[in-house]
Amino acid sequence: MRVTLLGTGDTTGTPTVGCDCETCIEARERGVERTRFSVHVENEATGESLLIDASPDFRHQFLREGVPLPDAVVISHIHFDHLDGLGNAYRLFDDLPVHAPSEVDPVTEESVADTIRRKYDYLDRITVHDEAPFEPFRAAGLDVTLVPVDHPPLLCYGLRIEDPETGGTLSLSGDTSYNVSDESLRVLADPDLFLADAIVPASLCEHHPLGGRHHDADGVPQTFGTKHMTREGALAMAEGIGADETRLVHTAHFYPADEAFAEPLAVDGEVYEL
Template sequence: MALTITFWGTGDAMGVPRVYCSCAVCEEARTGGVNRRLRSLVHLQDEQFGTMLIDCGPDWRNQMETAGLKRIDTVLITHAHFDHIAGLPEWADLCRWLKCRGKAYAMPDVIRDILIRFPWLSSHIEFHPIAGPLRFGSWDVETWKVNHGKNGYAYAFRFTDAERGRSFAYCSDSIALQGDELLPLADLDLLVLGTSFYREPYPFETRSVYDVTEALALIEELKPGQTRLTHMSHDIDLTRDYRLPEGVCYARTGMTVTI
């Protein structure tokens, strides 16, 4: 059975276009062009476990409407930053009206931070603290902490179907990974990696996400079968040809990958 991964959003924390910005990328995005990017999340569809999202950001309602979906069963949450959790109150309201309970899986510290901000969510969403490997259908899911630079840390997810010999990882918010942080990224069929800029010009200590040049060096080291780059700022212009290596490309809104 195939797992289908669809990119509902590929933008960074502010999305594209930036409200304040008149750069060529933002102006192209305002016309509905290829650079229009909602905040990053992916939709997973598998016959064995239903519909799942990784993250639930502030564009969730528009993303659901675009996809034509009325219900989501499960959400995995990478970390408690606004661009990854701001859609949770709307999801909770959906669950209230449909008289169902959503299931959200996150590390205990992430759940704590979410419920400090939105304490009422637990009335309609079951929050499951991750305490070890998860299992969804035939997929084992590993969760681990990754360096998020000046923003502290986030978590990433690796999905492995050992019976069918396939795997992918979602690592949207990370930088300068090393040692044990890299181990779950080995031997992947697909790596989804966050890259805000092509070559970020700001001091390293102020940064929080890989740039594309750094990501390409990491990809050369890890050698995944395919890589999709997401979490992109208005520095990335999808009308340009960046001459990325074979198997590596920028994710576009609506792009689907089947594993």
């Protein structure tokens, strides 16, 4: 399967609109982007493709990368930078299957699948499929499993995607703190490629009102505030699950310019064959 990173940024992306920080300036000079998060997975055996999260930058991403429109979509959670691109289904699809978690969120009192049905009730071009965590399902000819992660206050999910023909595996941490259950980590384990949420380096935790959490043995915070992993936390999780290759995604423009484009931070347009 061919994996294309359509969007590797956080909720504002890099460059951020109206921002003249050194990182945003350098991104413009380099001609690189980190738009809102989305991943395209092409099943080369069947000619189908799967979209992981529907970025608000959907139109721009697909025009820029020239990848096929998806045959199915998986939504990890209901934050706008992962969901609101679904509106692009209007006039582009006859019927687009959208797979989403069925677990009811105690905060919203509805599942991710139910939220999509309610929010996009005007779109008769999408069909929402409820999927239970830890129960594999088939989408675009690929085997997909949703796993709960930790992104308070709402439920959020990571994913494991496996190509049944080649055995290639892709794991995504989803938007999460470092506090992921052992059960979820077991499902995510041993991927060929791991896409890990790494919003900022641990050094920036001192600027968060809540600081950092989940410190390692050396006192380095692996969670920034409560919702996202630090770079150090993401790399520790990658090592813990035995990832063959790791790319850090959902990164913010708050990375210092001398760190913002260093390995293994991803930028939009990267392609991987698994």
